[in-house]
Amino acid sequence: MPADDLSGDPSGTPDRRDVVRRGLRVVGRGIRDEPVIFGVAVLGSALYGAGTAGSGYVLGRVTDSVIAPAFVAGRVTGAQVWDAAGPIALVALLTAVGVVVRRAAGGITMYRLQARYRRAVTRQYLRLPLSWHHRHPAGQLLSNANADVEATWGVFAPLPMSLGVAVMLAVAGVAMVAADPVLAGVGLLVIPALMAANIVYQRRMSPLVMRAQALRADVSSVAHESFEGALVVKTLGREDAETRRFAATADALRDANVAVGRTRGTFDPVIEGLPTLGVLAVLAVGTWRVRSGAIVTGDVVQVAYLLSLVSFPVRALGWVLGELPRTVVGWERVSSVLDAGDGMAYGDAEPRPASSGPAALAVAGAGYAHVGPDGEDVPVLFDVTLDVVAGRTVAVVGPTGSGKSTLAGLLVRLVDPRSGHVLLDGVDVRTLRRGGVAEAAALVPQSTFVFDDTVRGNVDLTGTLTDDDVWAALRLARADGFVAALPNGLDTRVGERGASLSGGQRQRLALARALVRRPRLLLLDDATSAVDPRVEAQILEGLRGAGESATVVVVAYRMATISLADEVVFLEHGRVAARGTHAELLASTPGYRSLVTAYERDAAERAAFREHGTTPDTGETGPGTEQADVAPQEIS
Amino acid sequence: MSTTDRASRTARAATGSHDSSTIATASGRGVVATVRRGLEVSPEITRGVRVTLLVALVSTAGKVVVPIAVQQTIDRGINGPAGPRPGLVVGLAMAAAVGVLLTGVSSYVANLRIFRATEAGLATLRTKAFRHVHDLSVLSQNAERRGALVSRVTSDVDTISTFIQFGGLLLVLSTGQLLVATVLMAVYSWQLALLVWGCFLPLFFAFRPLQRLVSRAYAQVRVRVGDMLGAISESVVGADTIRAYGVEGRTQERIDAAVGAHAKVAMRAQVLVAASFTGGVLVSGLVVAAVVAVGLLTGVGGSLTLGELLAFLFLVQLFTGPVQMGTEVLNELQNATAGWRRVLAVLDTTADVADPGERGVALPRGPIECRFEDVWFSYPGGEPVLKGISLELPPRARVAVVGETGSGKTTLAKLLTRLADPQQGRVLLDGVDLRDVRFSSLRERVVLVPQEGFLLDDTLAANIAWGAHGADDDAVRLALTELGLLDWALGLPHGLATEVGQRGESLSAGERQLVALARAYLADPDLLVLDEATSAVDPATEVRIQRALDGVTQGRTSVAIAHRMSTAEAADLVVVVDAGEVLDVGPHHELLTRCGVYQRLHASWRAQQRAA
Missing domain, CATH: 3.40.50.300 (P-loop containing nucleotide triphosphate hydrolases)
Known part of the structure; x- marks a missing residue:
């Protein structure tokens, strides 16, 4: 459901008084990361600030020394024109240089920081254990790496300008005081008033902006969920209901955006009007000062002009303040990823070389629990012990939800057990170096992930194999046929932006991906569920032929698959309920027997029903015929 | 027509634009046509727009208060025949302050009206596009592309909303301000007014090709954002597979490359925008120098007073402000129309499996x-x-x-x-x-x-x-x-x-x-x-x-x-x-x-x- 807690951050909305301090700390971090280019931006901005204020000063001086005397004299010389226009043009040129440097370098700083932290965040994604991944929804992680990084460093867009504005204010202040300290005093009163208005503005604004941001995330998650389930939405005719659900969040976002706009609309005129009022005050006081003979007309013009010049850029200070809440929230989310310390630790033990034949596998007293949606532990596996002699094939069989896939994940160290050990060739997998387990073992998961890449890129994840190797693996996975029929063969793009594959085709591609590596331990987690029986039989046959070089653990229901195994492990409620050969378990374990022979018994009972008219619905699980009475109106 | 437009048209022609298996990445319309179609989809945006414009005009008119006050102060208040008259100037200032207040109030009203109208329109746009996505049969065919559609009802619409929050009224006001400033400048001195326009004319001409460059750069940025998100999402959605196969290195390389490619084009766009903005700044500064020079040459000796020339300089500021902001806003507009096009592309895809309805x-x-x-x-x-x-x-x-x-x-x-x-x-x-x-x-x-x-x-x-x-x-x-x-x-x-x-x-x-x-x-x-x-x-x-x-x-x-x-x-x-x-x-x-x-x-x- 729409996330109230978008960041997964327990502290929630940051304390407003705290925002500036924390925001500035993030800014400091950014500056330390990109000091040179940021320095260039600040220099450019200082030039811009000095130039802008300088232009007012120059205009005032030119008015007094050239323009006013010329008007009084009623004539003008060419030299006078140059004296007046030249300095103004020069200052304009310098200002323009300052602006382009400020904006270009400021933008580059921002994008460099974004790129740097996107890389850092994704590095964490690749480093952190899957248990961490499973605790964080994909949508949130995507937004951490994208929108949140962007929000964190967005402040660097107005930041150089606001520093330039500080320079501008200093220069303008000096120029005003030089013209007339009294007028400068009147004019500069505007600055603190503007600051105060800006601060109140940001105070009002930041919760509204944050609310709008949160609602934007809500809109996104509703859309994400709904589009992902589009097929089901359609088949259950839920379009109207889903549209209502979406419209409700979209309307909430609309209202939040209007609230943001209302505040902006209230403060914009105030912030715009204050300097204007300042100029008017300067004019009134200036007239009085001119009459008393303290100053000349040019001084009034200069102060008024300077004031109107700085009135707009001063807003940049407000922009920075306005960005800080986003910065703080963004950084909180980004740093929650960067600081996630529960990385999977690796040892430095080398795995046995690829040429050393099949791997031996052992699990000793392994227990595992998921962290549930409410943060509570949901135990999945209890004290699982098994060992697989190198080169043998073991089938893991168990009812739906008994923990088979979790066990498969433990074996290739996708997750670590809460208790107990997993041993590969007698070595605890936790002591193997990074990448060591993956070199030895290949897992074909139940649901396949197809990379946004070509067929070749999806099969050969290392990018080092020959086409012959790839085709050989595809053949073994019985995927060669459909791949050859694709428009560009191995070079056909599949995945998100490529050709769409059926479930069975995806599974066979994933199988080829595993086989091409010639793993010493092969794990198949119900990896052929979407492949039809005939093709599966062919695949199994191929595997059996190629199987001597690998130890195989297969999660399966099908008798043919199971019977390939030297040993069967029967998993029930997260515990190993029985181990032995298929025949032994058939004889000794009723739960196992009823599971694997379900179809056979079903067929037999149905045949008996057809012949003798006995109901197949015998025993405890048959809600069967009385059902007709529950909804009689539907049976016409 | 920009190259991106051309590219997307070609793409549409190649795949067949009414084929719902492919939703165009963007509709093939130009800016004007996009806005027109957009307004058609969201009629709320233009509802009551005349009143809004009227109110906005009042708020623009208020901006000329300062230059007029400056001119009056200098010519009548300070340099008048009777010498400096503080009383008159205080009266002027009070009157002007009332004008400022009126400006403020009307600006608030205009802002609010714009936000209400556009946000209502955008909410409608979002909801319509959302519903339309569900009506497309494409969804039953390719599960993996669905995620990409989310951005059409989120970030693409947000671009428009952001643009309107920052630039919507500004664009309207800027146009009004340009007009008002031009009229007033012409009243003071039509020769100088011509000069100002003459200086900016090359900029206006250079603006269109520059805009095209900017728009192309933004389009590239959007493409790179897509690539980058795709690469990042692999590290999240495919985490199990990446871990199981130990291909973290390769995945990171791809992400790094996509992130780098995005940063590169984003920086290029930024430099381009900076350059086009600076053009406005430079011309604005030079115009002041030109006005001073020409004003001196032609005005001294009768046709202008000192106050008028100085007031004119304030008016130039009133003129250059919107030109500079305008380039900024128009750059943003390119971005917003890019987003708008992408949303409209969804709505333009015919739902081939249509509900016969009533x-x-x-x-x-x-x-x-x-x-x-x-x-x-x-x-x-x-x-x-x-x-x-x-x-x-x-x-x-x-x-x-x-x-x-x-x-x-x-x-x-x-x-x-x-x-x-x-x-x-x-x-x-x-x-x-x-x-x-x-x-x-x-x-x-x-x-x-x-x-x-x-x-x-x-x-x-x-x-x-x-x-x-x-x-x-x-x-x-x-x-x-x-x-x-x-x-x-x-x-x-x-x-x-x-x-x-x-x-x-x-x-x-x-x-x-x-x-x-x-x-x-x-x-x-x-x-x-x-x-x-x-x-x-x-x-x-x-x-x-x-x-x-x-x-x-x-x-x-x-x-x-x-x-x-x-x-x-x-x-x-x-x-x-x-x-x-x-x-x-x-x-x-x-x-x-x-x-x-x-x-x-x-x-x-x-x-x-x-x-x-």
Whole structure:
């Protein structure tokens, strides 16, 4: 459901008084990361600030020394024109240089920081254990790496300008005081008033902006969920209901955006009007000062002009303040990823070389629990012990939800057990170096992930194999046929932006991906569920032929698959309920027997029903015929 | 037309713009046409726009208060024949202050009106686009592209909203301010006014090609953002696979490359924008110098007063301000129209599987008879998947459809539930062409359970009740009891109240299928279509469900697509599909004696059930 807690951050909305301090700390971090280019931006901005204020000063001086005397004299010389226009043009040129440097370098700083932290965040994604991944929804992680990084460093867009504005204010202040300290005093009163208005503005604004941001995330998650389930939405005719659900969040976002706009609309005129009022005050006081003979007309013009010049850029200070809440929230989310310390630790033990034949596998007293949606532990596996002699094939069989896939994940160290050990060739997998387990073992998961890449890129994840190797693996996975029929063969793009594959085709591609590596331990987690029986039989046959070089653990229901195994492990409620050969378990374990022979018994009972008219619905699980009475109106 | 426009048109032409399998990345319209179409979709935006413009004009008029006050102060207040007159200037200032106040109030009103109108329009746009996405049959074809559509109703619309929050009124005001400033400048000195316009003219001419560059740069940035998100999402969505295969290095390289490529084009766009903005700044500064020079040369000696020249300089500021802001706002506008185009592209994609709506037929409830009449179907750009299927399924029949992978079984199910329409032939329910059946009636009577039952991030009970409008916990409990699944549900950590997590990730694949099945069952359809609905469920559970379904689907029609021949054995009627054609139809034991393909399928299934 729409996330109230978008960041997964327990502290929630940051304390407003705290925002500036924390925001500035993030800014400091950014500056330390990109000091040179940021320095260039600040220099450019200082030039811009000095130039802008300088232009007012120059205009005032030119008015007094050239323009006013010329008007009084009623004539003008060419030299006078140059004296007046030249300095103004020069200052304009310098200002323009300052602006382009400020904006270009400021933008580059921002994008460099974004790129740097996107890389850092994704590095964490690749480093952190899957248990961490499973605790964080994909949508949130995507937004951490994208929108949140962007929000964190967005402040660097107005930041150089606001520093330039500080320079501008200093220069303008000096120029005003030089013209007339009294007028400068009147004019500069505007600055603190503007600051105060800006601060109140940001105070009002930041919760509204944050609310709008949160609602934007809500809109996104509703859309994400709904589009992902589009097929089901359609088949259950839920379009109207889903549209209502979406419209409700979209309307909430609309209202939040209007609230943001209302505040902006209230403060914009105030912030715009204050300097204007300042100029008017300067004019009134200036007239009085001119009459008393303290100053000349040019001084009034200069102060008024300077004031109107700085009135707009001063807003940049407000922009920075306005960005800080986003910065703080963004950084909180980004740093929650960067600081996630529960990385999977690796040892430095080398795995046995690829040429050393099949791997031996052992699990000793392994227990595992998921962290549930409410943060509570949901135990999945209890004290699982098994060992697989190198080169043998073991089938893991168990009812739906008994923990088979979790066990498969433990074996290739996708997750670590809460208790107990997993041993590969007698070595605890936790002591193997990074990448060591993956070199030895290949897992074909139940649901396949197809990379946004070509067929070749999806099969050969290392990018080092020959086409012959790839085709050989595809053949073994019985995927060669459909791949050859694709428009560009191995070079056909599949995945998100490529050709769409059926479930069975995806599974066979994933199988080829595993086989091409010639793993010493092969794990198949119900990896052929979407492949039809005939093709599966062919695949199994191929595997059996190629199987001597690998130890195989297969999660399966099908008798043919199971019977390939030297040993069967029967998993029930997260515990190993029985181990032995298929025949032994058939004889000794009723739960196992009823599971694997379900179809056979079903067929037999149905045949008996057809012949003798006995109901197949015998025993405890048959809600069967009385059902007709529950909804009689539907049976016409 | 910009190159991006051209590119997207070419792309559309290549794929066929009305082919709903491809939603164009952006509509092929130019800026004006985009805005026009956008306003058509969201009429709220232009509602009351005249009043808004009027109010905005008042607020613009207020801006000239300062230059006029400066001129009056200098010419009459300070340099007047009577010398400096503070009283007069204070009076002037007071009057001007009232003007400032009025400006402020009208600016607030105009702002609020704009925000209300546009946000209402954008909410409508979002909702319309959202609904339209659900109406497109493309969704039933490619699951992996759906995520990409999310941005069309989120960030693309946000771009427009952001633009309007920052630039909307500014754009209106800037235009007004330009006009007012020009008029006033002309009043003071038409020669100088001409000079100002003359200086800016080259900028206006240079602006269009520059805009094109900027727009192209932004388009590139958007493409790179897409690539980058794609690369990043692999590290998240494919985390299991990446870990299992130890390909973190390669994945990181790809992400780094995509991130770098994005940063590069974003920086280039930034430099371009900076350059175009600076052009405005430079000209604005030089204009002041030119006005001073020309003002001195022509004005001294009669045609201008000192006050007028100085006031003119303030007016120049009033003129250059909007020009500078205008370049900024127009750059943003490029970005916003890029977003707008992408949203409109969704709406422009025709929903080829359209709801006949009110004109449609509402089927009465009761067992459904299904008929396929010479049905042909092919996916866009592909070979026919179904080749002239004719088939009759009597009411109350329990039908199994079997065949090898790629034989067209799933497509058959899609056509039967109208997730797609045949290119040729008809699919009839109770003698009515599916295309004439109202969606509200169709979805109530026909339910498909797909292989991947989609789960919402909610409780188990809410997920099961999702298809049946307003079903309560008792109904959910009853449905689970009838399917023999109550024990399983109650065995979960919090029973019916168990949170299933994002996409149901707290449950196993098989358990998710159980939820989808219970959900469809509770929706109580007259025709139930099961597409590999129990492929990940263990055999004992599957048999149990199968029997439960047998019981409860008596009196209804059910069509099951299955690999497992146990389903076929139990069915009243088996349809054997091979290479897009129906090979045979009949009960299991009859097919076993006469249909070669069925015998083969059955034999390999039996072989799987036996120890090898």
